[in-house]
Amino acid sequence: MNNASNTLLSLQGLTMVFGGLVAVNDFNLDLHDGDLVGLIGPNGAGKTTVFNMISGQYIPTKGKVIFDGQEVQRLMPNVITGLGIARTFQNIRLFGNLSVLDNIMVSFHGKLKASFIAAMIGTPGYLSTERDLREEAYSLLEAVELSDVAYEDAQSLPYGKQRRLEIARALATHPKLLLLDEPAAGMNPYETLHLMRFIQRIRKDFNVTILLIEHDMKVVMGICERVLVMDFGIQIADGTPDKIRNDPKVIEAYLGVDE
Amino acid sequence: MGRVKPGPSSDKGYNMTLVTFFQQLLNGVSLGSLYSLLAIGYTLVYGILGLINFAHSDVFMLGTYFTFFVIGIFVLPWWLSVVIAMGLCALVGMTIERVAYRPLRSAPRISALITAVGVSFFIQNLGLVTVGARPKGFPRPELMENVYSLFGIRIQGVVVWVPIISGVILLFLLYIIYRTKTGMAMRAVAKDMEATRLMGVNVDRIILYTFALGSAIAAAGGAMWAARYPQINPLMGIFPGWKAFTAAVVGGIGNVVGAMIGGMIIGIAEIMIPAAFPGLTGYRDAFVFAILIGFLLIKPSGILGEAQKEKV
Amino acid sequence: MERKNTTRRDMILTGMLLVLLMIGVALANRYLSSYLVRVLNTACIYVVAAVGYNLINGITGQFSLGPNGFMAIGGYTVAILMLPLAEKEAVYFIYPLMWPFNSFSFPPSMFVVALFAGGVMAALAALVIGIPTLRLRGDYLAIATFGFGEIIFIIANNWISLTNGALGIKGIPQYTNLWWTAGLAFATVYFVKSLVNSSYGRAMKAIRENEVAAAAMGVDLLRNKLLAFVLSGFLAGVAGGLFVTLISTVSPTLFTFAMTFNLLIIIVLGGLGSITGATITAVIFAFLQEILREVEAPMTIGPWHLPGIPGMRMVVFSALLVALMIFYRRGLFGRWEISWQQVISWLKRERIQHE
Ligand SMILES: Nc1ncnc2c1ncn2[C@@H]1O[C@H](COP(=O)(O)OP(=O)(O)O)[C@@H](O)[C@H]1O
Ligand SMILES: [Mg+2]
Numbered sequence: 001m002n003n004a005s006n007t008l009l010s011l012q013g014l015t016m017v018f019g020g021l022v023a024v025n026d027f028n029l030d031l032h033d034g035d036l037v038g039l040i041g042p043n044g045a046g047k048t049t050v051f052n053m054i055s056g057q058y059i060p061t062k063g064k065v066i067f068d069g070q071e072v073q074r075l076m077p078n079v080i081t082g083l084g085i086a087r088t089f090q091n092i093r094l095f096g097n098l099s100v101l102d103n104i105m106v107s108f109h110g111k112l113k114a115s116f117i118a119a120m121i122g123t124p125g126y127l128s129t130e131r132d133l134r135e136e137a138y139s140l141l142e143a144v145e146l147s148d149v150a151y152e153d154a155q156s157l158p159y160g161k162q163r164r165l166e167i168a169r170a171l172a173t174h175p176k177l178l179l180l181d182e183p184a185a186g187m188n189p190y191e192t193l194h195l196m197r198f199i200q201r202i203r204k205d206f207n208v209t210i211l212l213i214e215h216d217m218k219v220v221m222g223i224c225e226r227v228l229v230m231d232f233g234i235q236i237a238d239g240t241p242d243k244i245r246n247d248p249k250v251i252e253a254y255l256g257v258d259e
Numbered sequence: 260m261g262r263v264k265p266g267p268s269s270d271k272g273y274n275m276t277l278v279t280f281f282q283q284l285l286n287g288v289s290l291g292s293l294y295s296l297l298a299i300g301y302t303l304v305y306g307i308l309g310l311i312n313f314a315h316s317d318v319f320m321l322g323t324y325f326t327f328f329v330i331g332i333f334v335l336p337w338w339l340s341v342v343i344a345m346g347l348c349a350l351v352g353m354t355i356e357r358v359a360y361r362p363l364r365s366a367p368r369i370s371a372l373i374t375a376v377g378v379s380f381f382i383q384n385l386g387l388v389t390v391g392a393r394p395k396g397f398p399r400p401e402l403m404e405n406v407y408s409l410f411g412i413r414i415q416g417v418v419v420w421v422p423i424i425s426g427v428i429l430l431f432l433l434y435i436i437y438r439t440k441t442g443m444a445m446r447a448v449a450k451d452m453e454a455t456r457l458m459g460v461n462v463d464r465i466i467l468y469t470f471a472l473g474s475a476i477a478a479a480g481g482a483m484w485a486a487r488y489p490q491i492n493p494l495m496g497i498f499p500g501w502k503a504f505t506a507a508v509v510g511g512i513g514n515v516v517g518a519m520i521g522g523m524i525i526g527i528a529e530i531m532i533p534a535a536f537p538g539l540t541g542y543r544d545a546f547v548f549a550i551l552i553g554f555l556l557i558k559p560s561g562i563l564g565e566a567q568k569e570k571v
Numbered sequence: 572m573e574r575k576n577t578t579r580r581d582m583i584l585t586g587m588l589l590v591l592l593m594i595g596v597a598l599a600n601r602y603l604s605s606y607l608v609r610v611l612n613t614a615c616i617y618v619v620a621a622v623g624y625n626l627i628n629g630i631t632g633q634f635s636l637g638p639n640g641f642m643a644i645g646g647y648t649v650a651i652l653m654l655p656l657a658e659k660e661a662v663y664f665i666y667p668l669m670w671p672f673n674s675f676s677f678p679p680s681m682f683v684v685a686l687f688a689g690g691v692m693a694a695l696a697a698l699v700i701g702i703p704t705l706r707l708r709g710d711y712l713a714i715a716t717f718g719f720g721e722i723i724f725i726i727a728n729n730w731i732s733l734t735n736g737a738l739g740i741k742g743i744p745q746y747t748n749l750w751w752t753a754g755l756a757f758a759t760v761y762f763v764k765s766l767v768n769s770s771y772g773r774a775m776k777a778i779r780e781n782e783v784a785a786a787a788m789g790v791d792l793l794r795n796k797l798l799a800f801v802l803s804g805f806l807a808g809v810a811g812g813l814f815v816t817l818i819s820t821v822s823p824t825l826f827t828f829a830m831t832f833n834l835l836i837i838i839v840l841g842g843l844g845s846i847t848g849a850t851i852t853a854v855i856f857a858f859l860q861e862i863l864r865e866v867e868a869p870m871t872i873g874p875w876h877l878p879g880i881p882g883m884r885m886v887v888f889s890a891l892l893v894a895l896m897i898f899y900r901r902g903l904f905g906r907w908e909i910s911w912q913q914v915i916s917w918l919k920r921e922r923i924q925h926e
Contacts, residue, residue, distance in 0.1 A: 095781060363897065374896040505714070505718070541728070542729060544718075
């Protein structure tokens with residue numbers, strides 16, 4: 001394990017402009033190994049856009065994303081995933097017509113050693129690799145309590161399980177950094193509570209650093225040691241949940257828009 | 260253009276080639292304006308539904324047949340027949356949208372594309388079965404038969420009138436899109452269908468209008484195409500259609516002005532490249548393919564299109 | 572381990588199926604009319620092309636309209652390689668065949684090499700079209716492959732010293748027989764099926780389901796789309812090669828868009844993405860086409876004389892395609908795949924009922 005104070009992710013002056021709209025403006029952040037940091041802000045503040053720039057979906061207009069000492073902001077999303085950043089999506093993006101198990105196994109493909117030809121022939125070597133992958137995927141499903149639905153289509157799962165599968169699928173890429181985009185969206189208070197425990201557990205079990213976007217203040221305040229607040233693309237506060245709760249700028253941002 | 264230089268064999272060569280050059284250029288502009296008319300329909304529909312409307316080229320073909328039959332049966336003047344054909348094609352376009360595309364609007368993309376190919380093939384084969392594969396001779400309107408002389412350059416009526424009529428239609432189209440309420444709604448739907456629906460706009464109706472508009476313009480293009488190439492057959496739309504879609508890509512798919520520019524580029528290239536390299540005349544259509552691949556490699560968003568990032 | 576045993580069991584059963592197929596071919600060659608054998612040949616060629624086409628359209632979800640172009644490339648390659656030297660001189664009487672093809676001809680024993688070469692040429696073409704188009708989102712593949720078929724047509728018509736232009740190439744020895752077509756259909760289904768069930772196949776399906784998520788899970792989009800497209804081009808090339816050595820002629824009008832359209836009907840009717848569906852429907856389609864050919868001919872029923880309507884077939888097929896898409900998008904088999912496990916449990920259930 002790395003030293004606890006190692007910087008894992010460093011965002012430096014990240015800016016994203018869409019046409020005339022500055023969605024994110026000069027955003028800075030340092031994450032250390034083992035952190036669990038929350039990113040909150042009203043709708044349209046630019047939180048998801050920050051994730052998209054980290055994971056390579058968008059190329060930032062300006063600024064740098066440094067992960068594990070390497071600049072990654074121009075790399076393709078799958079390459080960034082290979083380096084150890086995984087994410088979930090605010091609007092669930094599962095592979096709906098694939099089984100839950102296959103959804104997990106897609107995440108192993110990036111690191112697959114076996115050749116295309118071997119897979120096509122179905123060599124004994126390949127088939128044994130395939131069996132190993134299947135077992136690994138199954139134990140991951142057991143760890144996240146989804147093994148009972150392993151052979152069902154992902155699209156047939158109830159909402160809460162779909163959210164959990166998204167997280168499990170991201171974990172299957174063996175990330176060092178996990179980006180969760182509003183995992184509690186659409187959940188009832190009971191499910192939300194369950195999810196909070198789940199996040200804390202995977203953080204320990206899978207040894208990942210987590211950056212968590214959440215609209216629901218309670219979730220963030222409940223499990224994060226540090227919270228960042230965005231509004232109109234700008235970072236307006238950064239600190240412990242207690243400090244954030246009483247920050248007048250944060251209160252204004254939230255009262256001014258909704259809630 | 261390599262061939263504009265004076266030829267060594269003739270002392271009048273310079274003038275001759277320069278004259279040819281301008282004749283060819285005007286000819287290219289004339290063809291290009293037809294591609295522009297056809298490209299508009301592709302780009303409008305793609306802008307709104309993200310669908311390559313393969314059947315658009317067949318609506319273009321129907322435009323020529325409608326004109327042909329209206330002239331033949333009702334003995335109406337050419338221009339009036341064209342207007343009637345435009346109306347009929349607008350109806351056809353709306354029917355296609357309503358019957359074939361609307362039920363698939365929320366289906367996977369590939370389903371809508373397959374349907375579009377199916378509709379296109381259906382119209383072509385229905386045409387083959389009903390009017391036959393043998394080309395019909397299209398009566399050229401007198402206007403197009405005239406020969407004009409400009410600074411001593413002899414120019415055919417088609418070369419003069421096609422770009423002029425097309426220009427008027429395109430201006431009218433720009434007026435509709437940028438100056439009328441319907442046009443504003445079309446642009447809004449293209450930008451964000453859901454938001455536009457929430458604002459109380461009847462999105463389905465706007466989409467129907469879009470098909471009507473694109474189809475009517477394609478019909479006008481078809482009628483003029485037949486004046487240029489007066490042999491019409493049920494498969495005649497395929498390649499003009501494919502080139503016009505390429506024109507829309509070159510101009511920036513979804514962008515109306517881009518489609519006009521793209522059409523011009525494709526038309527001029529199609530005429531000028533074989534004129535400059537007569538040995539390659541047989542490969543005329545291959546140049547369009549090369550232009551398409553070139554743009555996809557170097558600037559896939561086209562000339563006027565902006566690189567859009569899918570919202571994640 | 573139990574799982575390992577099922578793998579071995581499946582392999583044995585697959586081997587047995589192959590033996591059964593060989594017996595079937597031997598019987599067909601012996602007892603069926605040459606007309607029926609010909610239809611069976613066509614059916615098997617459709618299987619090769621349709622299963623390949625399904626890989627890019629149905630499994631990977633990228634809309635290609637290219638099979639006719641790839642089949643043409645494969646067909647011409649095989650024709651030029653296999654045409655005997657004496658025939659070459661007779662066929663290319665306007666323009667002699669270009670070097671080096673005028674100086675050699677493959678012996679019959681190298682037919683398989685020629686087929687492979689036909690596949691490789693088509694695969695290379697797929698690579699060249701795939702690289703610019705498949706890295707883009709949207710449907711540029713459709714429009715580029717649609718134009719590509721036309722480009723191949725133009726080249727076939729104009730590059731006379733290679734293709735003999737519009738006259739085409741006649742007198743290609745009829746090397747294709749049911750052994751070849753059925754064998755290659757079997758191989759195609761086997762290889763594509765094990766690919767689709769592998770990690771590569773999962774990556775391709777993930778791309779179909781959601782490109783953004785697939786990339787975020789580490790799937791290299793361009794690489795996997797290209798693999799599917801190039802393999803599908805290869806199979807189309809092989810199918811084209813089989814086809815020209817079945818009918819012993821090739822010309823620019825042999826592989827038109829109608830061929831692609833037929834294949835599209837097959838994979839849609841079978842259920843986009845289902846290999847089982849594509850295979851079964853390809854065979855049904857080959858026979859259906861023959862039956863409908865009869866329908867198009869003029870006929871007399873009692874006192875009525877109906878004139879033939881040539882081309883009606885295509886009207887029916889295209890209407891069918893649109894109707895399928897609107898009302899019955901899953902096709903006959905949806906995404907269902909037959910597996911040995913299912914066959915066994917089905918047989919067992921039958922037996923229990925009988926006892
Ligand atoms: N691909 C895009 N194109 C144009 N605008 C975008 C795109 N992605 C995000 N935006 C805009 O950027 C702003 C921030 O969006 P987002 O990051 O999703 O906010 P949040 O996640 O905080 O709710 C919004 O105004 C949104 O409309
Ligand atoms: Mg968001």
